[in-house]
Amino acid sequence: MKGMTDMAEIRTDISGIVQSTVVETFNGMLGQKVVAAGIACAAAGGRSNRIYACLLLDQLRGASANFCFTFDDKLLARTAATFYPPQKAQEKSVHEDIACAVANIVGSKVKSCLNKYGHNFEMAVPFVAGSAALPAMVGNDVIHLHFSWDDEASAGVDGLVVDFVMDERRAGNC
Amino acid sequence: MSANPSTLAVLVIDDHMIIRQVVEQNLKNMGFSDIDTAATAAEASERMAVRNYDIIFIDWILPGKSGYALMQECREDRKFDDVAFVMVTSESDERHMIEALKAGATSYIIKPVLANIFSDKVKKVLDWVAKRADKSGAKSA
Numbered sequence: 001m002k003g004m005t006d007m008a009e010i011r012t013d014i015s016g017i018v019q020s021t022v023v024e025t026f027n028g029m030l031g032q033k034v035v036a037a038g039i040a041c042a043a044a045g046g047r048s049n050r051i052y053a054c055l056l057l058d059q060l061r062g063a064s065a066n067f068c069f070t071f072d073d074k075l076l077a078r079t080a081a082t083f084y085p086p087q088k089a090q091e092k093s094v095h096e097d098i099a100c101a102v103a104n105i106v107g108s109k110v111k112s113c114l115n116k117y118g119h120n121f122e123m124a125v126p127f128v129a130g131s132a133a134l135p136a137m138v139g140n141d142v143i144h145l146h147f148s149w150d151d152e153a154s155a156g157v158d159g160l161v162v163d164f165v166m167d168e169r170r171a172g173n174c
Numbered sequence: 175m176s177a178n179p180s181t182l183a184v185l186v187i188d189d190h191m192i193i194r195q196v197v198e199q200n201l202k203n204m205g206f207s208d209i210d211t212a213a214t215a216a217e218a219s220e221r222m223a224v225r226n227y228d229i230i231f232i233d234w235i236l237p238g239k240s241g242y243a244l245m246q247e248c249r250e251d252r253k254f255d256d257v258a259f260v261m262v263t264s265e266s267d268e269r270h271m272i273e274a275l276k277a278g279a280t281s282y283i284i285k286p287v288l289a290n291i292f293s294d295k296v297k298k299v300l301d302w303v304a305k306r307a308d309k310s311g312a313k314s315a
Contacts, residue, residue: 021286024286024288025285028288028289029196029287030192030286079192080192083195083196083199084195094191100190101190101193104190104264104285105264105285105286108263108264109264109266112265112266112267115267125237
């Protein structure tokens with residue numbers, strides 16, 4: 001079993017799983033062309049049209065992994081328009097549902113990866129948070145995974161950023 | 175021989191609206207037309223009390239009673255002997271898959287729901303439904 005001290009290796013594995021699962025979920029299930037745009041040092045800048053979904057993986061011995069998914073609402077709106085009539089596709093609750101569904105799928109894959117290392121992580125149900133309630137995802141240990149999408153009007157804008165941090169200390173809510 | 179999807183009643187249980195939509199759309203693409211949905215185990219139980227379904231797509235984790243627990247309960251009831259349960263879940267561990275199959279799942283689909291995998295698995299479920307119908311027919315004949 002690898003200890004949480006093998007953090008660098010675990011973080012690399014998790015980054016790969018997050019990237020492949022996000023791309024597979026959007027391209028294969030939700031009908032949107034999303035590509036991994038790289039690992040950056042900085043978190044997403046502040047913008048008003050964003051939806052945040054948070055996720056906490058936790059195990060009894062105090063190790064935890066905090067995830068924050070920052071979606072451009074336009075990506076969620078376009079996804080919603082693929083599945084719902086126009087009026088319903090504009091509803092915020094529909095966008096939040098998609099955000100949490102994506103976070104849930106990604107989180108489950110990460111949990112499975114961590115548990116293959118011999119850990120016993122449990123995953124809480126993902127939830128939507130306002131920007132004021134978000135954790136400060138800063139510091140050298142935080143990974144920022146950026147994803148772009150094929151919307152011309154949003155060129156250069158992140159469709160999604162997944163920030164995550166793993167810690168042996170018990171962390172608070174995302 | 176496979177069962178004809180257009181003749182089968184289906185229930186899709188998932189707490190995420192988008193997953194219900196994705197599953198429903200995939201089923202419609204395969205020729206299913208009689209599709210009900212439920213967001214919780216309680217809602218699903220209400221639906222199952224008033225009509226019979228041939229295939230039930232069920233998420234493992236639901237708010238309140240889990241989909242796994244609901245499936246276990248159903249499997250204890252002879253009424254559900256010929257009903258196919260398809261676990262559609264994010265739980266991708268082999269351990270979960272084995273547990274679900276032991277508890278009576280007919281098939282297991284890991285999210286994200288990808289059209290080609292979904293279709294392959296559901297075709298096998300249609301074979302299972304047809305075989306069960308043949309067996310039931312032979313028993314009652």
